[in-house]
Amino acid sequence: MSLTAEILSVGTEILLGNITNTNATFLSQELSVLGINVYHHTVVGDNPQRLAEAMDIALGRNDLIITTGGLGPTYDDLTKQTVGRALGLEMELHEDILADLKARWERRGTVMPPNNEQQAWFPKGCTIIPNDWGTAPSCAIEKEGKTVIMLPGPPYEMKNIWNRYVAPMMQAWQDSVLVSRYCRVVNIGESALEERLSALLKNSLNPTIAPYAGGGETVLRVTAKAATREEAYALTVPAVEHIARECGDDLYAVDKDSMEQVVCELLRELGLRVATCESITGGGLARRITDVPGASDVFECGLVTYSDRMKYRLADVSLETLRAHSAISLEAAIEMAEGTLKQSGADLAVSVTGVAGPETLPQGEPGTVYAAVAGPLGTRAAKLTLLRSNDRDRNRINATGKALDYLRFYLLDLQRSKRG
Known part of the structure; x- marks a missing residue:
């Protein structure tokens, strides 16, 4: 009992x-x-x-x-x-x-x-x-x-x-040993993930699988019980492998603590250093990367270009782009990343710009976010999807996480290209 x-x-x-x-x-x-x-x-x-x-x-x-x-x-x-x-x-x-x-x-x-x-x-x-x-x-x-x-x-x-x-x-x-493993998933909501994994969640008794959401991600805790730690760990393997097959790259980590830890490990494996250029997140992206012990091996510098003037002066965003598209645009995000890459001497650069809120701006509603990465694979940029919210802090936190994830996908593609 x-x-x-x-x-x-x-x-x-x-x-x-x-x-x-x-x-x-x-x-x-x-x-x-x-x-x-x-x-x-x-x-x-x-x-x-x-x-x-x-x-x-x-x-x-x-x-x-x-x-x-x-x-x-x-x-x-x-x-x-x-x-x-x-x-x-x-x-x-x-x-x-x-x-x-x-x-x-x-x-x-x-x-x-x-x-x-x-x-x-x-x-x-x-x-x-x-x-x-x-x-x-x-x-x-x-x-x-x-x-x-x-x-x-x-x-x-x-x-x-x-x-x-x-x-x-x-x-x-305890009469037996418990081993828990944590599968961290992004870009799939908790309800959608439960539906995708419904058979596994309903039928798995040992290990048990418990999903919970928070911080822009869903965590699946896989817990097994056995006489020894090795036996309990072995029981978790099929479930973790099933989750990996179903989630693909949206499963960003197993048995790791954070997105930034994964990003730093990828950068270290690839032998690259990154620079950041931020507007909406106000330095949050650089902070999360540098929260990881040993980040000095992979982090070059961070720019917080909150005003148009600083985007122009520090990140080489052209006046033409700012006038034609504004600082909150895909075009501005691209030039922020490319300019930071050039100015910093890093191997790649990631940028993020958007509307934090709570007010709606001509460029978009709160939660409108653009990110770009410039590096060995060229420049990639996207409008990121955030849950709609007028909460300024929530939008800034979620924008930071989404930008980190966008950088992670770039690094995964780079890793695959190097492996051939």
Whole structure:
């Protein structure tokens, strides 16, 4: 029988909507991969009475409760104390953790504030989980068939603790090994993709296949269960191969994190360096490429030519083109790419221009986007298809992703031409 879990997020700032609860999203996805059913997300403010009530309810209906937040040094960081009381456990001081906290402050050239001592107090009998990324150690408690895992609130700390310590610990609880692989698809909507893969999605029990959409792409999570990791991985192979046949080049990655990672790998394989020239995206294209570690091997430079004057001066877009077609046109995108290629000395250049919104312009509605790539295969340009939206940020983000994908297709064709 599958375990049931609840994610209990602690923090008034989450309750008031001041920050987005990304921790709950991450943990739900991770628990799903482990085959653990998450039936409840609960958010409670920094109030010990309401936290105690939420914990009592969670313990009554779940095998596993994961809390995030409330492990800090301030007066309202009371998660450990509240959980301890709910489980009938006294608090005890861990001298080794206290010594480590004091040493951290000494390395900074100062003395630890007295209130930080509470980070060294834990419910009696718990398992300490180290925090190599912050000052608040985590812990896990098992009692009477219930398990409570307490993690810090900052997402960077929480995710690293989960990946290094908690996920392996929970995997060890399983009778079998789970392997999940992620197939990332663009240019095919979630509904259309489900229809195309309907037989596979309906009939596949091990592995299971779960589609979800977001960020301009659809991800298919293929999860298999077996006695060993090798056997579980082997079970995923036929499903992944089926998805690859059905999606073709629109399947841009398997077991990779992002479009920009794939683009950088293609550039590196081809021994090429790229330059960017952007208008609508305001540098977003260059940022995504340079987010990839090692991007300096493949990225030459980025231009943000937002005004017509800068398109003319920096990217060699002719005044005739700007007058006849405007800066938001296929012709302008072509000259932006070709001019940037010439000016930068890169091996190829990608350009993107369009209408971000929210207002409609004479050149088009919000989401009207043109891109071009100039390089060894000559210059290619296209009007890109974005979902219609008046949301300026959404249009800029989607335009960045579409331009990256347009560059990827160019690189794939170049790769094929070199292979003969």
